[in-house]
Amino acid sequence: MVNCCGLLTSNKEPVPLKSIEVQLEVRDHVATVVSTLNYENKEDKPLEAVFVFPLPGDAAVCHFSATIGQTQIVAEVKEKQQAREEYDDALSSGQQAFLLEESEQSPDIFSLSVGSLPPGESASIRLEYVTELAVQADDGLRFCLPAVLNPRYEPQGRKPSQLNVSVQVTSVPASLVPYSLSFSARVSSPRPVSKVESSCSLDPLQYLNTEQTQATVKLAAGHKFDRDVELLIYYKDAHQPTAVVEAGQASAKPGTLMGDPVVMLSLYPEFPQSVMSSVSSCGEFVFLMDRSGSMGSRMNNSESHQTRISSARDTLLLLLKSLPMGCYFNIYSFGSSYEHIFPVWSTSQETMEEALKKVEVMDANLGGTEILEATQTYLQPALHSQPLFVFTDGEVSNTKDVINLVKKNSGSHRCFSFGIGEGSSSALINGLAKEGGGHAQFITGTDRMQPKVMQSLRFALQPAVVDISVTWDLPKGVSVTALSPPITTLFQGQRSLIYAQLTGQSSDAAEGCVTVKYSLAGHPSQNQLHFSLKPEEDTGLTVHRLGARTLIRSLEMEEREHRGQQDGGVKEKVVELSVQSGVSSSFTAFIAVNKGNNEPIRGPLVRRDVPIPSECFSNTMNATIIKQPSRDPLLQLVSLQKASGCWVLDPALAAALGKTSEEVEKPKPASEVWATILALIWLHGFKMDAKEEWELLAMKAVSWFRAQNAVFSHSVSSANDFLKLFCLFFSTMCGRVCGSWKYTVRLCGAERCPGALSF
Template identity: 35%
Template sequence: MLRIKRDFSGFSQQVEQQCVPLKQVSVEAYIKSFAADVTIKQIFRNGETKPIEAIYCFPIEEQAAIYSFVARIDEREIVAHLKEKKEAQREYIDALQQGHGAYLLEQDEKSQDTFVINVGALPAGKECHISISYVSELDLVQNGSKIRFVIPTTIAPRYNPDKGGISAPSGTTSKYVQTTPYTVEFHCRVTKANVSRVSSSSHPIKIDLAQEDVYVIEFAQQSTHLDRDILIDIELVNNHPNTIVAVEPGAVMASFTPTEEDCQRAMNNTEMTNEFIFVVDCSGSMEDENKIGLVREAMLLFLKSLPVNCHFNIIRFGSNHQALFSKITAIYNEENAQKAEQLTKQLKADLGGTELLQPLQWLEKHSPRQGRARQIFLLTDGEILNVNEVIDLCRSMTNSTRIFSFGLGHSPSRSLVKGLARATNGRFVFIPPNTSVDVHVGEQLQKALQFCITDIKVKWNLATDVTSAPTKMPPVYANDRFIAYALANDSTFVFNHNSSVELHTDENRLGEAKIDCI
């Protein structure tokens, strides 16, 4: 949080920086099936004798869609409109120069999981109430047995390769602190349909079971600080439904979970040799929360589980990168496995900064041999600033490479960890501190040994024309959830129980979803 007094009309000529004026944060959420509707409310107060500009950087779930931004001072309410970024910034600065109040919400250019609120010309002694609402799709974890709802609350210090050191987010001059003077209130409703249990591994919670249709969740403690992400795990009664869920007039969400038999039939039993490359973060930040210890545990499990006669390598990275074997990969045999195990036991967070781009560029220049598929396992806390640059590079490698990413610690970059997996048709997982890694290692290795199906098509049997999303369907894995959305071109159309949705390739059908609720 940063207050900046700039040389605008009505502002002090002197530039000052202080940690101020965010007074209160509250989160309200409603979870239905695999989707969450979240509203974050923030109260800013100017305790100074002059107008100030407050700049607040905050994290948000990667790929969340913000649909509302409202600011209120006294009885005046301002509803934001979506505009092209440069135009919005220009209008904001013009308003400040004229001495008017102005409010700007924008996404960090280098990362998709950080947003910045500018509250400009906040009058002396006044409070500004900011409300931001967004929707997001929830992750399915632990082999489809749970849905995980995450509210990111912290932005960890991130390494900037251009400066060779830590940078504040979004071009601000914020200083990182371990504690904050403000707390967060949390209120969440979860629909009970197909849910057996709700829990949290991040915070003590209390659950009201009295309501007929929803669980009501709040923090058990009165004062909860913004020092870690909020994690809510929702255990499912049935984790393999093919259903159309969350149906509202004009909108539909279809969920599929293809079986191994479905996927094998679609792949026509294709075989290919795998090479496994472990890209391991050994930067200084990995010492915090014993993240490097999680890496050692995970790597030892991986090394005992690799298939015979595959090829592999381990690349450590920090300010530079170092490979275990001089060649791109080596055969997985007893001798090389012992070398890898010895290196793993000696892993330390001693390589300085977090230059992730360099080892990935090295791999990109040395593509796998013909007939081989490359599976990269990335273990990192993701504390880098150039997220989009890294993802763009990896997107160019998708013909031969998939990335299976592990986000370690309380506050990994969710944009990086998820973005790399999505860009390369891989999978991601987040491992908080003091967590057993064995289940996550097993899941990721199992997915890496599978071939994903990429030529996916969705057929909407809804008796009306629809617009389907996403336009390019993501890959499908066996026993893994796949979600597609549709919006009826006729907004008055109401879906009925005769509606269905089919998931298929050019030659095989992978599943059919039926109406679950209307």
């Protein structure tokens, strides 16, 4: 008879996992995460507890240990099959054993097995990993502790032998997770910490010094384990190139990765303005929309927020309206099946209207997430580099197959990926962008998707950077071995990370220099960074482990690309590097066996699958019928802009401006010039806080003005009076930025006046 005391699943089964404690340490833009999982067996039989959970897809797991009473067992990294056999052998002989392994299909899913936990026994599992922090559209650094693991969709017709059968996900609604989470963070940086924000409630930020370069923060009391924990960390002067040289491990052999110093460079390329302003931005855009059933779930647990598919629809509207004149586009959507809007590329007002009508009725009604087959259809060789925008909640199991396909086509498609909602696969979203030469964004909680997507559009409108090379200038006797793959993508002001192993001796005063050379629109350019070669000692080998993780991921991709064509040499390299560095891989696992037990644990083991929160627990295959909140007035106005850049004076525009048709038409005769001026002044007057969302389409409107050769200063004055705003004048129209006319708006003569704005 099962003793139903303690924590219970929704099926009334006891859960041996009692609590999770997470400590985060952020140093500049690198994070170290220590998670402690506390287990207790309150049943009368020995247990095997299996917990499948998410981690950031680019994390480097570097420590795993178990504490039972006063005994601590530190796990070793071994080849995966060997580790599994040792685990099974230990359980069969009555020994306690612990196994941690990464999914073979997606590096953001891990399985933790706690074996032979005796009745009444407690155990604490310590898991440590390091990860880089991604830079967001507003220059914040994003850390995400994944709490939600949605069921991964299995592609139709997939052979069972291809699956990692040891990984089984047990999901419950997030509100019913039967264990607690505590979370605290410490942030330190050479630059002051401006603020820390989160999708979850936080206690006030506490500064630890007068320079405000160190601070602590933690989750507020009463936090429910019902969402991912996301932190956004802001530093002053964040866009500064940096270099960290980390000393090698004293016990490791010189000449090896762990024995030599490793350098991590953070570069922020700055492109010449003369080149940027002279480049045409016309292109061919592919928009790929996930319409699987799980996209019908809400962005978060609040009833007032949109569904994922609704948010994606609004964002696609903004993207289409913001495309510069002369751009071609097509829209594809996928689920269990896939479809496209046009048989050929489109750019006219008529096709734009047709596309918007079809986007408006897109729903999460296409079943499963067959993203691989859909992507194979769309990724055809192209004469020019085509930006590919992928919107998905990322609930697929064949992550590596999809990423590999995008990499093979990266010569003709730059991939910009967007993970929508809690539980989206960070491995899929980041992998698509990294291997596709684009940029990744995550939209969760109360985030507005639009600012992040507009940042990606600006990147896509930047000219493609080619012929990228990295050269090193180091003292005599010091050599360098690259750990990062060659740089294939550079964007204006966006961070690029480079890891390299330094071999040889140098003085503490010695300096090195790295130069990134590239060609931009036919113009050769370069950026340099000088740095000290003196190693930092107290860094916990974080840089080494991140460098090892980077090299491991590159080798895994190489092995996957050439599977069946090689003799396993690449896999052997991965295993050797993983064991040497203590960093997880898809071919290795952490194994710990408690060999100190005098008495074997007797009796048949009872397996208990520890549940994980799931946003889409109710139905991931069928669309959900959810009442939508009313449309944002900004998006309502944006939807009315014509492909040429102008607005038309009609009842819909009047309603978007909060006026009647009679009120709008009274000050001036009905005309497109009058309507467009009203729209632009409304944007400047009421939506300056969302300027990054609409400035590209405003530039397009100004280009339309220029083509009209119209004199409209009196109309601007009338529009200001009509909307009861400030005095606004278009004072200049000069230069070109991303193919759109640059203009200056001068605001003056009112208490709301913020001065002169140029964009």
